[in-house]
Amino acid sequence: xxxxxxxxxxxxxxxxxxxxxxxxxxxxxxxLIPPFTEVLRAFAEVVPTEDFVEAATITxxxxxxxxxxxxxxxxxxxxxxGRNRAIGSLMGMWVNIFESSPLTxxxxxxxxxxxxxxxxxxxxxxxxxxxxxxxxxxxGVERVNPSLIEMGRSFGASRRVLFTRIVLLAALPELLxxxxxxxxxxxxxxxxxxxxxxxxxxxxxxxxxxxxxxxPEFWALLIVLFTFAFLASEAVAYFERKVSxxxxxx
Amino acid sequence: xxxxxxxTSEPTVPGGVRNPGDPAVRVVDLAKVFAGGVRALDGxxxxxxxxxxxSIIGPSGCGxxxxxxxxxxxxxxxxxxxEINGTPVTRPGPDRAFVFQDFALMPWATVxxxxxxxxxxxxxxxxxxxxxxxxxxxxxxxxxxxxAYPHQLSGGMRQRVGLARALAVDxxxxxxxxxxxxxxxxxxxxxxxxxxxxxxxxxxxxxxVTHSIEEAVYVSDQIVIMTRGPSQVxxxxxxxxxxxxxxxxxxxxPAYLDxxxxxWAELQGYLET
Ligand SMILES: Nc1ncnc2c1ncn2[C@@H]1O[C@H](COP(=O)(O)OP(=O)(O)OP(=O)(O)O)[C@@H](O)[C@H]1O
Ligand SMILES: [Mg+2]
Numbered sequence: 001x002x003x004x005x006x007x008x009x010x011x012x013x014x015x016x017x018x019x020x021x022x023x024x025x026x027x028x029x030x031x032l033i034p035p036f037t038e039v040l041r042a043f044a045e046v047v048p049t050e051d052f053v054e055a056a057t058i059t060x061x062x063x064x065x066x067x068x069x070x071x072x073x074x075x076x077x078x079x080x081x082g083r084n085r086a087i088g089s090l091m092g093m094w095v096n097i098f099e100s101s102p103l104t105x106x107x108x109x110x111x112x113x114x115x116x117x118x119x120x121x122x123x124x125x126x127x128x129x130x131x132x133x134x135x136x137x138x139x140g141v142e143r144v145n146p147s148l149i150e151m152g153r154s155f156g157a158s159r160r161v162l163f164t165r166i167v168l169l170a171a172l173p174e175l176l177x178x179x180x181x182x183x184x185x186x187x188x189x190x191x192x193x194x195x196x197x198x199x200x201x202x203x204x205x206x207x208x209x210x211x212x213x214x215x216p217e218f219w220a221l222l223i224v225l226f227t228f229a230f231l232a233s234e235a236v237a238y239f240e241r242k243v244s245x246x247x248x249x250x
Numbered sequence: 251x252x253x254x255x256x257x258t259s260e261p262t263v264p265g266g267v268r269n270p271g272d273p274a275v276r277v278v279d280l281a282k283v284f285a286g287g288v289r290a291l292d293g294x295x296x297x298x299x300x301x302x303x304x305s306i307i308g309p310s311g312c313g314x315x316x317x318x319x320x321x322x323x324x325x326x327x328x329x330x331x332x333e334i335n336g337t338p339v340t341r342p343g344p345d346r347a348f349v350f351q352d353f354a355l356m357p358w359a360t361v362x363x364x365x366x367x368x369x370x371x372x373x374x375x376x377x378x379x380x381x382x383x384x385x386x387x388x389x390x391x392x393x394x395x396x397x398a399y400p401h402q403l404s405g406g407m408r409q410r411v412g413l414a415r416a417l418a419v420d421x422x423x424x425x426x427x428x429x430x431x432x433x434x435x436x437x438x439x440x441x442x443x444x445x446x447x448x449x450x451x452x453x454x455x456x457x458x459v460t461h462s463i464e465e466a467v468y469v470s471d472q473i474v475i476m477t478r479g480p481s482q483v484x485x486x487x488x489x490x491x492x493x494x495x496x497x498x499x500x501x502x503x504p505a506y507l508d509x510x511x512x513x514w515a516e517l518q519g520y521l522e523t
Contacts, residue, residue, distance in 0.1 A: 145352070147351075151350060154322055154342045154347070155342070155367070155368040156344065157371045165371075169358050170356075172358070245357065
């Protein structure tokens with residue numbers, strides 16, 4: 001945002017929105033929207049509570065374990081699909097179907113299978129995020145300039161060395177895009193999973209707040225989640241920008 | 251030669267003593283049929299004399315790149331073979347280095363690391379390979395750009411990095427696939443001069459694919475003219491242009507112009523079909 005030629009930091013445009021929110025809240029037009037200061041008060045109140053810390057811990061735990069699995073399987077699968085035509089055509093169709101299907105529908109089945117605890121949440125994060133990571137990795141690996149590979153071979157690189165020093169690095173832009181999208185999907189997965197389970201983590205808190213009509217608390221929790229999602233994806237985007245010059249030189 | 255004794259060069263010659271009169275490379279009855287039935291080469295035979303620059307010229311699609319890649323060991327021949335110092339080629343080896351038409355530089359690595367990458371892949375320790383790479387980066391005139399990245403360089407400068415990388419591994423044979431094709435004409439001429447100067451210092455056997463008859467006549471000791479459909483060698487000529495008189499002088503000399511015309515006439519017959 002610019003004001004009379006001065007570049008203002010992004011936070012300043014947020015301030016405008018928060019002010020607007022405050023006004024609407026104070027007008028008491030919609031009971032769903034409390035004043036922003038109320039939300040801040042709830043935020044300060046809720047965050048230190050044991051309930052919140054517990055919910056945050058279990059959510060983060062499910063998210064991190066699920067994402068770790070997704071990275072390992074998604075990147076591995078993507079590489080296999082990109083390097084091996086047979087695997088690519090064998091798996092490609094399924095990965096595409098899962099990538100674009102409304103996976104929320106499988107969460108109840110997972111609950112029936114794995115119960116109402118951590119395993120269900122982990123698997124939910126996994127099935128939400130793994131496909132896009134696999135697909136983007138595949139695209140990255142397939143787009144590696146063939147003459148870079150020939151260059152490596154001409155200097156006697158083994159398959160493993162070719163892979164670690166050339167293919168993986170050359171595929172980095174797509175790989176990072178996949179990781180960023182995967183993180184966002186995984187975040188959706190963990191929240192949706194918990195909402196459906198409704199007895200654990202932030203899902204439980206959302207349920208609790210909305211049932212008791214604690215709107216400031218509800219919004220405070222949403223802000224925590226938004227901020228976390230935003231920071232995580234911005235962190236990856238930062239690395240993506242660092243490698244964006246790749247595209248111009250291939 | 252700077253470091254002939256380094257472990258990366260080939261110290262022994264299988265199959266006996268290397269006779270200076272023997273060709274460095276023999277291409278014997280080479281044929282290549284690609285999957286899908288494209289006959290790219292059909293009985294190609296020629297010798298590459300040691301320490302000379304041989305150009306391969308011919309119409310587009312006649313199999314120049316295919317020939318070069320088979321010599322490099324990057325592609326397998328369908329039949330026939332390539333011998334290097336009497337030994338059949340089965341894979342890439344430290345006796346050959348390739349310069350790519352599209353440079354094949356790693357966008358994530360600096361000029362210095364790119365130039366040192368051949369040595370890196372051959373397991374040369376960092377200090378040593380960077381020292382060698384630095385030397386060749388200087389020789390191709392890019393000292394100021396050691397820490398630049400490829401996307402910050404012009405096409406001509408990128409190809410100099412590719413050349414430095416190939417020279418740094420100190421291979422006996424340099425394979426160049428249209429190295430100057432994506433460089434504009436003024437820089438191209440400068441490049442040809444630089445190449446000749448570098449080669450006079452380095453004692454290499456060079457195989458140089460080009461589309462330009464003028465370039466071939468200007469830089470080559472020997473020119474292999476290839477034809478299309480089926481792809482064979484139509485003629486091998488040795489223009490032997492005298493380089494003592496300077497570039498402008500050579501390009502106006504009757505001998506040079508005469509060779510350009512003769513090769514043009516040779517190729518024209520095939521271009522019309
Ligand atoms: N991997 C491949 N699969 C199938 N056909 C191929 C392959 N590579 C090359 N060819 C074909 O083989 C023939 C020779 O190709 P090559 O690239 O060697 O020609 P070239 O002389 O280098 O051409 P140019 O001057 O355009 O570079 C062409 O008809 C080409 O289409
Ligand atoms: Mg070619």
